[in-house]
Structure formats: C-alpha cells, structure tokens
Amino acid sequence: MPFLIKTSVIFTLLLVICAFFARWLMPYDIATTDLLNRFAPPVLMGGDWTHPLGTDNLGRDVLSLLLRAVQVSFLIAFVGTIGGAIIGTALGLIAAWAGGIVDDAIGVLVDFQATMPFLVLALALLAVLPDANMGLFIVIMCIYGWERYTRLARSVALSAKEATFVQALTVTGTPAWRIYLLHILPNAMGILLVNMSLNFPATILAETSLNFLGIGIQPPDTSLGVLMGQGRNHIYNAPWLALIPGFIILLATLSVSLIGDWLRDRVDQA
Template sequence: MTDTPFAPGTVTTEKSGQERLPSLVVIALLWIAAMIIIAFTADFIRPYDITAFDLKNRLAPPGNAAHLLGTDELGRDVLSRLIESIRISLLIAFGSTLISAFVGTFLGFLAAHFRGIVEQVVLMLADFQAALPFLILSLAVLAFFGNSVLLLTCLMGFYGWERYARITRGLAISANAQGYAAAVTQLGAKPSRIYLRHILPNIASTLIVSMTLTFPEIILLESSLSFLGLGVQPPMTSLGNMVGYGREYLTTAPWIMLAPALIIMFTTLSISILGDWLRDQLDPTIR
C-alpha cells in the first residue's frame, strides 16, 4: 500500500482558515478601534475648537481646504465637532453600559441568593422597567432635573438593567444547582466570594454579549434625546446633537447632518456585528 504523500502546509492552511475571522467582523473591529482612538486623541487631532466661528465660510461645502467636511450655519468646523461628538457619545454609552451591567448583575445575584421576597421584588422591578417606555421616562427626568453629561450617563445606566438581572439570576440559580457553589460554601467561603470568584467568571461570557447588544441601543437612545434637545447641551456636542441641529439645513447643507448620522449608523452596526459573532463563539450549543 502506497502512502499518500504529505503536503506540507495543508493542515496548517485548514486550521488557519477555520480560525480566520469573518471579513465583516474584521471590518467591525477596525471601525470600533478607529472610533476609540479618535475618542482618546480628540484634543490632539481636532483641527479647530468646537466653538470657533468662521463667519466668512458659513455653510461651506465639504472639500474646502480649510474645512474638509464643511462648516455649519455658524461657520464652525464640522470635522472638529464630529471628532468631539464621537468622544462624548462613546463616553456616555460606555459609562451607561457599565452602570447598567453592574446594577443588573448585582440585583440578579441578590435575587438568586436570597430568593423569596427579595427575588419577587427584583422581578417586579424588572417587569416594571420592561413595561415602562424608557424614552418617556428619560424625557420626564431630564425636563425636571435639567441636563448634564453626568446625569445623562447615570440615567442611561438604568436602561436595560432588567436584562442583566434576569440573565444573572437564571445563570446563578443554575450554577448553584450544579453543586460546585455548594461545595465551596461547605469549605467556608463567604457568599460574596462564591458569586464573584466562582459564579461570575462562568457567566461573564453571556454578560459580555449582552453588553454588546445594550451598547448600540444606548448610543441610539442618547442620540434620540439629543435630537429632541434634552440630551447634551451647547457648547458641548454629541452625535445626536449634531443631527438635531443639522436637520434644519437638510436641503441646503446636508453634510451637517449626514456626517454624524453615518457615524451613528456604522458604529451601532459594527457593535451589533461584533455582538452576534461573540454570541456564536461563546455559545457552546452552536458549536
């Protein structure tokens, strides 16, 4: 029997092909990385101050040597305001996502640990949160307490916490039923150590995927509030704020609104693509 000759590199090529990231995921990662770099280096790469006026070049179209993306109705550089808007919008979305994940995970652990009346209260609050239109609640809170980036971030942090609470509660109860949590308890470990050192790492992948789903929703929600005039206030700017002010010049100067609108669309789309890919990679039932 003649052995089939071994072709060097065949197995390696197959393995590398299996491990290669999909093209859409690579593009999404590059876009997200670019947005993060812009957010961190905004003060250094911004060509003008966001409040600098150039009244001689009001509503200048893109392609101008002095203003690559044109200017708005006050002669402010659209590119400079876009860079600053990316930083503010990402800051609000990232901070709000962390707050939402922390609150939801904490309440989910409380419900799973104490059960009984505590569990019923947490589930009742989650049902109330899910049934209440969050945009209407946000409009009421911002109209009553005023506007600030800190208040807006904290307010957005209460969006979607019920998802984390339900997921954490269910996974924590399942982990307790598997026995390893009970074994650690018999060794004298405190409940905080059990949930933080043993249960949380086992459910972290699911929570991370949930965060990638909540993040673009918060970006869109902040953009909606800023579009309605109750989000980020001048002289600060955000993506939704730029879209809101640019809608009045949609027919005469569409670049004022189109630039931030495209950033919102591509950013949310990229995070959604990354979230779908992570869900497929971290879900053992799909493999």
Template sequence: MANASDLMTSSASLPRQRRRAVPVVVVTSAAVLALIALAGLLAPWIAPHGYAEQDLLNRLAPPVFLDGSWDYPLGTDNLGRDLLSRLLYGIRTSVLIALTATVLGFVFGTTLGFLAALRRGVVEEGVMMLADVQAAIPTLILALAVLAFVGNSLGILIVLVALDGWERYARLARAQVLAAKESGYVAAMQVIGAPGWRLALVHILPNVLGALVVQATLNFPGTIMLETALSFFGLGVQPPETSLGQMLGTGRNYLLGAWWIAVLPGTVIFVTTLAACLLGDWLRDRIDPTLERP
C-alpha cells in the first residue's frame, strides 16, 4: 500500500502534469498572438510617430541594427515614414480586418449549416449547392473581380474576406448538428415538445461550438493571408491608411537597397500565421474525439 508521503508526492505532481499537457510551442504561440494583438491595440499610444508622417530628408533610413538612428528604430520607407509606427498601425488594421471577417464568416456559415441540418429537404440542398459553388471559385479571384468592378472600401473588403471559408463552417455545423440529433438528449427534448429554435440554440449549439471555434482558429491564418494578398496587389487597404499587406507591396520595389521595408512586415505576417496555425492544430487535437491522443 502507498504511504502518506507517496500520496502527497503524487498529488503534488498532478498540477505539474497538467501544465506539461500544454506543449511549450502552444504556450509560445498563444503568447505571440497576445503580444501582436496588444501591439495593434496600443498602436496610437506606443507608436513614436504618426503612420502617415513624412520626413523626406530621412527617406530609406536603415534600422538601428544596421547603424541607423534611434529616432527611427526600424528605419523609414521611401517617403521617410517611420516603419515601426506603420508596422504597429498595420498590425492594428490587418488583425481587425481578419478578426471581423472571421467572425462574420463564422456566423454566416454556422447559421446556414444549422438551417441545412434542421430544415433538410430543399433548404439543405440549396445550402450545400451554395457551399459547393463557393468552394469551386477561388476567393482571391472573386475578390479581385469584385473590387475591380465595384470599387474599394473597408466594408466591401471585410465582406469579401469573410466569404473565404464560410462553406467550411456550414459543412461542419451541418455534420455536427445531424450527429447531435441522433443523441439521446435531443430525442428526449423532442419528446417533451421543445421548440426547434430552443433545441438548436440552447441544447445543440453549446455541444458543437467547440469544433466550430477550432475551425475558426484554423481559418484565421488564411483570412490574414487573403487580406495581405489583396493589399499587396493594391486592391485592399488604400493609402494613407496602412496594413501589413500594403507595406509588403510597397517594399517589394526596394528589396535590393532597403530590404527592411518588405522583410519586417513579411516577418510579422509569417509569425502571426504560424502561431495561429500551431494553436489551431493543438485545439483541434484536443477537442476532436476521433483523433488519437498520446
């Protein structure tokens, strides 16, 4: 039999085991995403200069790690604008667009998926047909066509970015709801005459929400990349506003003489999408019951 000291040792090791259950890479990814979000949120207070403020006498100034001045820690661009300030505001704009578009796509796709699973028949066939059409058309090509003909605005840009991936939410929500309808608690609620909307919102949605949130974390990097691509091509965020994609597009013309203009925002985009992907993969492994866990 285990003595009291062994029991105390084993109980004391439980918190350490729980902490070890979260990999260091995941904790680091979450910390990086929190730091990036905080930097964008506090951009108006921590940016040393205005993001549109020009200093033509110091254009293409190098960063401090290339013997530049501390007045411009990350250097300046072709118009003498401080890259650190533009980077902070660019993070603010890009993350705001990506988050808003992700939430809109989540709500739109989940709603259609619930309708398809609960109504069945013509409604289900129509939703699945729309999902097939959306999956068949590259979102980038669709967005380029719409922006070229309709014109650019922040609202249109967010709606177009939100279209990326809504069909994944719809398919996942439909599959999850159909599976939930076969469970005992849903059958019991139907027997006692629970209204359909109450059954969906109060009893089914909380049980399938976890999988949908994981899908949102997996879609978020693609949403950032889509906004980056549109701004890179000049069809996204327009000057004098700034975003990471716009900074990357401006810097491509100066890669030989002032590479930091493109490399710095490109690095932030890479780190953000990588951290979001790692966090989303871990959440999927933890929540999906069909995957084997060590």
C-alpha cells in the first residue's frame, strides 16, 4: 500500500474515531458561551491551551464545535451514502429483472436525476417541506448520487443474466429474487463499494454546501458547513473560524477520494 494511501487511511480513521467519540472528547459543551473570551486565538496564533483552537464570536470552544461538526457531517454523509446505495442498487436490479416499461421508467428517473443539479433539487425540497430537521436533511442526502448505483447494478445484472450459472438456476426453478440477491448482487458488491467510497466525499461536499448556505442543520447544532458559513462573517478578524473547518473538509474529502481511487485500481486489476 503506497505511503499516501496509508496516510489517507490513518487520517480517515482518526476522523471516524473523533466522530464516534466526540461526546466524550469535547472539552466543553457546544452551548457553553463566554462573551468575555470572544475570538480567543488558537494556540498556534498566540492563544493558550484553555481553548487550543480558539473561540468563536460567542466565546464557544472551537475544538468542541469542530468535534461535533465532524460527527454530524460524517453521520449525514455516511447514512446518505448508504441510503443512496441501497435505493440505487435496488432500482438497478429491478430494472434488469423486469425490463420493458419498468426498465424504461427507471431509466427516465435516472436521466432526470442525472440532469437535475442536486443542490437545486435539495433547495426546492427544503423550501417546500415544513419543519426541516436533521432527519429530513439526511433523507434528502440519500437521493444524492443514487442514479450511479442504479446504472452500475443494472449493467452488472444484465451481464450476469447471460452467465451459465444464472441460466442453470433459472432452469431449475430458483426464484428470481433469490438469484438476484444471493448470486448476482454479490458479483456487483466490489464495484458498488468502490463507487460508495468515491461518492462519500461528494456527499460531504453536498452537505457542507447546503449547510454553508444556512438551509440545513440549524443552531444550536452544527456541522462543518455551518462552521464555515458562520466563520465567513469573521474572516478578517478571526480567520480560524472558517479556515479550520475548511481545512478538515479538504483533507477529509481528499483522503477518502484517494482511498476510493486506490480501491478502484485494485478492483480493475482483479
């Protein structure tokens, strides 16, 4: 495994650990404010270790906010990626199995999703649906990128239908659902997992973009996009408020993308 990939794996695992144990790692509650200690700089900019990454405009500890933001952003991206993979793969297998008008209808949905910018669709849904919350936001993120899984699953399933072992199972009377779930789907898992690893950073960017615009996660909760959106208002007097979450977003997406590219190369060589 190349050194760059090892570094990416270590950094990604570190972020996952921080997200999983954020509740116990946060030195302060994210709702705790200290107006007398607003805009305290990070240690590297002359601050003290009371707040290693400084404080924001309300005196809240940036390290605590960052840990919670990583937790929320990774939760949304993870559930969104898994949800999109399940929806897309199921539709792809159904299209390959049913064919005809069902295949055509799913194809139209795939083309519509591929041509419609996700941010526009998400903005429309969040504007129309009342009482936006994290659960609704996660559901909306599940529709990001599902069409890619549909195309991959359909392509693999159509190829597998011509395989000798599938035809033999069909002749022996094995139910179609059993053939697709137990024999065709496992053949597609490798390429689907690679696509998930490539789609995960894109989901993080989509989530942070929406939250940056202020239409996703609402205070007092936070995410990486929320921190960047709030930090842009103080970019001149407190640049760390936007730079630190932006730096985490950059490294997280870059690391997962590198891992995904490496996995894709390994699958292609197999």
